[in-house]
Amino acid sequence: MAAHHKARPLKSNSPRPAKQLCSECGLCDTSYIHYVKEACAFLHQQFDALETQTHGRQRTLANENECYFGVHETMVAARKKQPIPGAQWTGIVTTIAIKMLNAGWVEGVVCVQNTPEDRFQPRPVLARTAADIFAARVNKPTLSPNLNLLDEIERSGLRRLLVIGVGCQIQALRAVQKHLGLEELYVLGTPCVDNVTRAGLQKFLETTSRSPQTVVHYEFMQDYQVHFKHEDGSVEKVPFFGLNTRELKDIFAPSCLSCFDYVNGLADLVVGYMGAPLGWQWLVVRNERGQGMLDLVRDELEMQPVTSQGQRHQAVQQSIPAYDQGVTLPMWAARWMGVVIEKLGPKGLEYARFSIDSHFTRNYLYVRRHYPQKLASHVPEFAKKIVSQYRLPKD
Template sequence: MRLRCEFQVSNAIRIPTTSFICLSPYHCSRLDDIGYKISKGKIVVSRKRNCSWLGCRVFPPRVVVSTSTRCCLEAQDSSSLYEKEKYPHRRLNNYGGLGGKYDTRVYPAKSLCSHCGLCDTRFIHYVKDSCAFLNQHIGELEYAVHGKERDLEKENELYFGVHLDMLAARMKQPLQGAQWSGIVTTIATRLLETGKVQGVVCVTNEESDRFQPKPILATTVEQIFASRVNKPTLSPNLSVLDAVESSGFTRIAVIGVGCQVEALRSVQSRLGLEKLYVLGTPCVDNVTRKGLDKFLRTTSSSPSTVVHYEFMQDFRVHFKHDDRVIGGNGKRWEETVPFFGLKTNELKDIFAPSCLSCFDYVNSLADLVVGYMGAPFGWQWIVIRNETGLEMLDLISSQVETMPLSSSGNRKQAVQNSIPAYDQGMTLPMWVAQLLGVVIDKLGPKGLEYARFSIDSHFTRNYLYLKRNHPNILQRHVPEYARRIIEQYHLPQ
């Protein structure tokens, strides 16, 4: 029970302060042991306190509150006090988020914010400890989620994280409208159909813009189907956490990328869930909606008809087109552009700073990861991290065909050569890029060696970005496994 009070001026009194909370925008600290009294018809606060992490003043040295106005003092029963001790974010009533969509002046991680959506919910209370760009603690969370940290002496764990198994898979009957064969969508629907979950956090798109993400808590198969296809822009998936909590659901699934999953795992114990299934996808080089427009204009021959694309293991960007998105007659076709033909000098500024500072390409904290790197072309790469991941994959075991992963070639020289090329923004003529793409596709790294190539390339690039732009967080932000990978290469100053 909660009772809001208006105080009657009478004798000087001292009121218990257990319900005073931080009045800073980030609501980070409860005010304990604050003395105050009624004096000359007013309530006078006689002590002050700083916010626990941002240093914001919660109250000025002396705050005078008219007794004729409604105050935030609350009378609570014991069960309410217990709930707010266990779930302190629930003190934030009617919290509507920071409202600073893509405004890096507003969000706590500032320019490094990946807009995962956490700060648009009451769970912002935990942002200091949960945000991947304020507190990088993958090793600690790996132990909490998987029961162990990755073994840095084993190459596959060093690169791909804790896992029970890895394999290649594809749907026997591809799901219509899916980006690839539909494994992620099929698992999500099976979780709902079998009653293992009551809802699935996934991402549809705005009706007016096929690339503008719209996170939802899906409770029907139709809603999950509507979320098919990757939305290649920053997406606030966790913005629905308040809806998850208010729904009363105790069993949910969440589909997300690494930074979202790290924040989710950090607040998982505060959600009051009996079971959480996390279905992850690898993620790298994400962009804002404006950045996506520039990428499509610069790279594709028909940017207005692109429905989705992916950087694939044949060293090409694969675009899928459908002219119905611009009112055409339904013509569909595919387009490929070699990596080496990208206009790097024009595109270096479109990637989100958060993605240029990320070292969790493989989504280390998901239960099950479904991507493409590491698998042969046309197949999907599956990483089963724990028993929950195995349970999810078992749901569709009769619907998929699988095969072991392979590895061939040597990535290291290709990575070393790519470091200065990207750093200097080198762009090759298209005919040279096409020829080079054919040669590397034939002779270059494949399978798991291609996956290591991709990780090495991005980790070295991201380390340089941090060193040059955010040197103050370099030491604490780069995980040990990433350091070991980066140390294999010579980096420019």
């Protein structure tokens, strides 16, 4: 029987015990702040315990796919036969959530709509209808306080819930889930990396896009380019290697620069794109519960096995000092390099490993430099193993 938590009134301007490392997951806006020291992903790294609680075992480090992508039963590339217009990719997340609600698996869904004034300002909601879930489609590519709904969830008396969220939100959720009084909790995760505040997002758009005010959607794609979709439907492509790294280095939230849960290891099912061919989504089924969620929408999906091609190590090793020194290539060189690497570079799961390696080495250096006292306990074993493949600057 779950230990039931009594919601206590909250003072406004609640403190942020993780200070600069706070990812604004929302926990500290609720009475669940009482659990923050154990629950916060940035105060208490506990992947081993939470993986065991969620999946019945820890990831096997000797198995390369598990070390990188977490505990899983299967991985597959998929896309909706009929994509949802306006979704981030083909709308698999929205479809699963609506199906689960309509089929009575859950009575509510935590998802993220936007505010009426700003398409990129996140507004977490406890959706009770398909229309509310549909209105939450597409990424709000900013830190979103999804867990500020915890008191509302408890008050609502819901017994069966689906939470959609990114890694830091889900780590904290898993740590307090036993206090929520739920009979069933399903977690549909997305990978997440390099998130920003709303102000940071503005700086990114203004530094990178030709028309920041008309961007409706963007993604760092597997073809090594950022694709910005504009209001008029046009797509602008900017090569990763042409990004103004020096300007952009400071926009990422410190929480994201010290995160090692890119692949959302504690979700039941993860829906991203980075391990799939361009245009396809990448699904990681972590446990039986996640398998059930995927089976519910299987008829609406085209599927193909995941594949892997190329060799990432050299490209990652070269990118470490380049990023560190904020090197920006002239645009012609960046485009040329983009074309070459797209033809010859890592693809499929190897692209996902390339991206994980690049971010984990960068984040390891960030923690080592800014929070040396946290390095040993904050960096999980799987990340230490991944980072140990590379030569890092000595400082």
